Amino acid sequence: MTGRAVIGATARFQAPAKLNLALRVVGRRADGYHLLESWMVFFPLYDELSVTVTDGGMSLTCDPPVTGSVEENLVWRAARLLAERYAVSCGARLELVKQIPHGAGLGGGSSDAALTLLALNRLWGLERSLAELIELGVRLGADVPFFLGGRSAWVGGIGERLMPFAEGLTGALVLVFPGAGVATGRVFQRLNGRFPVRAAPLGMPAAGEGWIGALENDLEAPALEIEPKIGAARAALEAAGARATLMSGSGSTVFGVFPDVAQAMEAVAGIGVNHTDWRVFSGGILNRHPFHAGWGDERDPDRGHPGSGGPR
Template identity: 45%
Template structure:
């Protein structure tokens, strides 16, 4: 069963197909380590039009089954989709479900693919099984799955705070981007550990929330990227380039080819070049040599 919205459609046999969008951290400030061991962050995050696809087909024997095609999904039982399905089922649902995940968003790239899959599973099974979970209950389940999961319950753009669980929607004008999908991973834990080493003893004032973050505190960003892309900051970039030195070389090549600033999403290593219009994004793609072009995608702000 699907509710109205572009993220879901009903197909044969009562199955429902849902789309799980990737995210871009337009800015990411790391403000220090908290007493609970997590990092205090401030981030402006936008969902974009690169999707994993999940198909949910009900079954009557109470079993939960997951099949994955496309990019690597890791061990099925440890996948966030299965963990999310178990959480919903543990609310007292006797039914089961077959889930097929078509993976297009690479893992460990800073695009939040696994977190988006988990949030989509929560929404899909709440709808399929008619569990009656409200927004607050879904958000609580999402927070148990990971710091990035709750942001995918809102959209298209949000401001994140705390360890990532403090999420508030913001208005954002449509933008376009050329997204480079790396052929290497950037393990999040290793990037944060390297960040801690690099920032040990640094002046905390240098990592105060940036001007771009303060601009959207009013809840709206209506200017096109050409007006603010030079202000974007990702505090994890030096650490990610230390963990994966090829990332720095990649960013240099993309900057030389496109003539624009090249930003990193999350803990890397996906990077992107922002554009005001689709025509500008296509022009950026046209400038790229073939070896870079084959790993690039033109994306835009997700509409939901």
């Protein structure tokens, strides 16, 4: 350890969701990992992580549970990986409260893992560089390096290549999770090596709302074959007045872009009434991770407009 941990120190942090505004599958490595190009941004839907430094040992509670055992949870795995890599002598009590739907294409588990690395790196006084944390993060999941990077970015390779956007993206969004998750592995199996041939790689998006006309996701078609509710979610957003719609990641969450905040919040109310088993959220694009804006409960001033009173 290069710094000094304070036993009993406690802090709370927020782990945001992510959205893929564009996602291309451009190849596959010999080890089976798929090569991607994506535009990724943060969204103001948060899991909350409370961390207390202890004099030894590790514990985790997760509400609600999302894995069969604590040891399978990405928060636990991230904490153990960091502790073992740097021979940490103290421990941590970790308490995770989930709001991001599990298996929704919003990166909740990856966001939690990245936040665990960032928070414990600080609270344990390790002072490891971002490059060192990313080296660990890619071992936990393809989306973890993006959450560690802290800014909206072009993401490539298996998630380890990051190029932050020079200017922020904007948009009034509504997210619909249609009550059924989709396993990422099944989606890639259904893709079955069908990589579209393109004339040019995915470049950087235009600032502001200039990205809206370039929405694409190579995983949407195979995910639709597995879960028809994804199509129903898109139809509901289009009927509510969305300018454009797209599935995020490997699904099953679909987002819609609306002309303004008022219409987005109207859409949330209408969809929520007609589909009581769905979870619906409104919010603006976040271009920075809240951890990098300050400690604990401080939220990013660039966080966009708030959600409409939480999930419906």
